[in-house]
Amino acid sequence: MNTIQQVQTLQNIVSRKGSSKVLTFSVPHVFKALQLLHENEYVSRSSFCQNLHMGEGAVKTMIMHLKKESMVDSTKSGTFLTIKGKAFIKNLLEVIFAECDIKKCQIAQGRFNHAVILKNYSFATKTGVEQRDYTILYGASGATTLLYKEDRFVFPNENIDCLLNDQKTRNLLTSELHPKNGDMIIIASASDPFVAEIAAKNSALWTLATHSR
Known part of the structure; x- marks a missing residue:
């Protein structure tokens, strides 16, 4: 996947997936979220809110969209990168x-x-x-x-x-x-x-x- 395709993937994650809700996050927010996940094994929703300057509802929606792209998963410890997510952000950070x-x-x-x-x-x-x-x-x-x-x-x-x-x-x-x-x-x-x-x-x-x- 080249960089043009990677940014398009970030845009897909931002897209509303048929939802009528107006999103309060965009491509650079998702990139920063993936950076946080790259730097930390688990990231809590409150940490996303604090670091991304986003409300809890927006963070919940963003995580849901990342899951639909198979980039992340969640446990009680927080959200973490999947193998696909790790490879994706690693390539972008190169x-x-x-x-x-x-x-x-x-x-x-x-x-x-x-x-x-x-x-x-x-x-x-x-x-x-x-x-x-x-x-x-x-x-x-x-x-x-x-x-x-x-x-x-x-x-x-x-x-x-x-x-x-x-x-x-x-x-x-x-x-x-x-x-x-x-x-x-x-x-x-x-x-x-x-x-x-x-x-x-x-x-x-x-x-x-x-x-x-």
Whole structure:
């Protein structure tokens, strides 16, 4: 299954399956839920509510949809990944392999900023406008797209190292994201830390959904 198909699967999990209820979660929420399950053997409903900023009813619906895709199962200990779920999120995390928060700086002007790296996806942007638009859909105030090229952080269509005078941010991105030549980094900015994170995830996922390697 390629990344386009994987994001489509996440979209299928979000879809209402014939229900008339308006859902309060979407693709990046399901991705974050799978990340939580990848990091923990069991996840309780209350933990999902807290980490995803979702109500109990929405969490219950999301788990039901994940079960219909055979991604998860539940016991009294909580929800856990099935073999299919483990393989699915493992493959997706091979591309979206690291994330981190960034303090306000020259390239990330929000009160809160969240960065997501996409392995070998520097080809998937022309100007970064597309990536920014995907973050704004989720309430971000803006976004910055960086490419890692010849061991430098550069803006799309540029060759100048944009972090030449900001060693602190450079060191953070290098140590947290471990970029390699050809990687793309999307940084979403917002007045709320969760909004910055979920907006960055959304932009990363829809970049995967619209560009095949």
